[in-house]
Amino acid sequence: MDIPKPSRERLVQLIRILDNCENEFVSSAELEAKSGWPSNTIRKDISCIGNNSTHSRGYGVKTLRETISKRLGLDITRNFCIIGLGRLGSAFLNYGGFERDGFTLVAGFDSSVNRIEVLSSPVPLYPAFKMPELITRRSIEMALLCVPADSAQKVCSSIITAGVRAIINFAPIILEVPKAVSVRNVYVVDELRALSAALYANDASNDPLDRN
Amino acid sequence: MDIPKPSRERLVQLIRILDNCENEFVSSAELEAKSGWPSNTIRKDISCIGNNSTHSRGYGVKTLRETISKRLGLDITRNFCIIGLGRLGSAFLNYGGFERDGFTLVAGFDSSVNRIEVLSSPVPLYPAFKMPELITRRSIEMALLCVPADSAQKVCSSIITAGVRAIINFAPIILEVPKAVSVRNVYVVDELRALSAALYANDASNDPLDRN
């Protein structure tokens, strides 16, 4: 646990920004313009990963991207699966961009055998009962959890037992997981709420209800 | 800007946890078990919004939920729209849960007239060129941006001009927006990366490459 967590998050995003840079070199000031984070912060983040820049020309885009990627362990290819193939889950099935970023979509699972037969998919689909075995056998470390809220916790526990260590959860509940397992919640209503709260907090008209 | 941002984020999630509480009262220790955050932190967060608890029984679930909601401005109903009705965008069209949480889905937009005619939807769908006018006329403050990466920035700028102040961006690019506009990026590959980096950082086997 060497790089501060906020820096890690920014560095992950920085990769995406670097991928959109046309020039060979980029300065921290330019990165500030593209990201909104102060150039100071960006330089400090980058210094965490021990980059050696070409100084007065800025950072070499390609080198920097590789250094970040390596230092965060993103050069490792990891297997993942999609669980729950409703509208949302099946939307991801056909998104082709995962491989390019080092993530191999190994399988899709759904409790409805009918749905599995009907869907067209570039990756194999399986009924839910085969999930534990396949997770173990194919070394699936990560999962996109796209099942309905009422089965999410149950499914979650079973895949963790089978070996999954990281979950992106789209179900609108807080999953209870062991500390060793990482979860990121992507719940659109919470995002709307967070934005709504930000709008409210930013509106000058809503002066603090002066507590104490 | 009264409540610290991390507290705000936690409070938003807390609402969800409270919605899943069966009992009438809940203690900070129980909330710790459900959320993973230390009870100290939770109490401090709650004290920010000036709650008056019933002490030795814990917090009244209903009261607390309402206080948070009010204090964060989440009792205000806000209009939003979905832009881009591909697999992802159209998946949200039919999700019925937004209203319940105070968000009114007013419209869907897509550049393909054909797609608009084919899709069945509980809310009206419009061709893209009508977007600016409708955003202004219907007071749409928030948008789910589900268009492809290469048109995202252009669409984003135009809806901001029309009056949108908060965006959930699903396109894999960093949007450049004025400071007054809030953006939350939901990009699944970045989530996978963040998880992968977390796995890597947690793995004891990956000892720091000791930078000084």
Added chain:
DNA sequence: CGGTGTGAATCTATTCACAGCA
């Protein structure tokens, strides 16, 4: 010069520990 890299200072958030209420 035009930039990075980085200790030191500041600001922010979390944790502690205990007084005080029901």
Added chain:
DNA sequence: TGCTGTGAATAGATTCACACCG
């Protein structure tokens, strides 16, 4: 007694400012 609420202490992140390198 059980649990909240909160100042005070600690830990953590950001910002500053300047030395130093190509």
